[in-house]
Amino acid sequence: MVDMKYGELYLSKYIGFQHRLRKTFKIITFILSLSGILGWKYFQDYAWVILLIICVMQLLSLVGNQLVRSDKEVEEISALKMMYTKYFNKLERLWDELYTQRINDDEALERFYELRTTDWENIEQLDCKLDIKRFKRLMNKTEIETNDYINKYHNYE
Numbered sequence: 477m478v479d480m481k482y483g484e485l486y487l488s489k490y491i492g493f494q495h496r497l498r499k500t501f502k503i504i505t506f507i508l509s510l511s512g513i514l515g516w517k518y519f520q521d522y523a524w525v526i527l528l529i530i531c532v533m534q535l536l537s538l539v540g541n542q543l544v545r546s547d548k549e550v551e552e553i554s555a556l557k558m559m560y561t562k563y564f565n566k567l568e569r570l571w572d573e574l575y576t577q578r579i580n581d582d583e584a585l586e587r588f589y590e591l592r593t594t595d596w597e598n599i600e601q602l603d604c605k606l607d608i609k610r611f612k613r614l615m616n617k618t619e620i621e622t623n624d625y626i627n628k629y630h631n632y633e
Contacts, residue, residue, distance in 0.1 A: 480564035
């Protein structure tokens with residue numbers, strides 16, 4: 477259950493990071509394009525400066541898809557986040573039913589493994605396809621938020 481909450485929170489942060497990265501990338505590309513166009517008259521005697529700016533801009537546009545996720549990939553990551561959220565909600569409900577003794581251990585195990593064979597396999601399949609990078613800073617923030625959530629809502633000691 478903790479892993480699902482962690483995955484959900486990490487993907488939320490990752491999606492936000494990708495949106496900020498994409499926006500920054502577009503702004504930098506725009507500024508380089510604009511400086512190349514508007515700077516032509518100023519750098520007329522130094523044509524190599526304009527050439528360099530154009531080369532950097534072209535390199536950024538070529539490498540952009542390798543550095544920044546496409547909109548389609550971000551949508552798929554959002555879908556993965558929703559899958560994590562739904563799976564976490566099911567696990568949380570199962571845990572609460574077990575903790576309040578509305579179901580016994582055997583029934584809980586049976587339902588847990590049923591969830592693992594349906595929902596979890598779909599999550600793993602999409603997760604492997606997307607190859608989501610692990611960023612230390614995002615991981616640290618996510619771990620803190622996950623622990624706070626679990627301690628707040630599931631601290632049964």
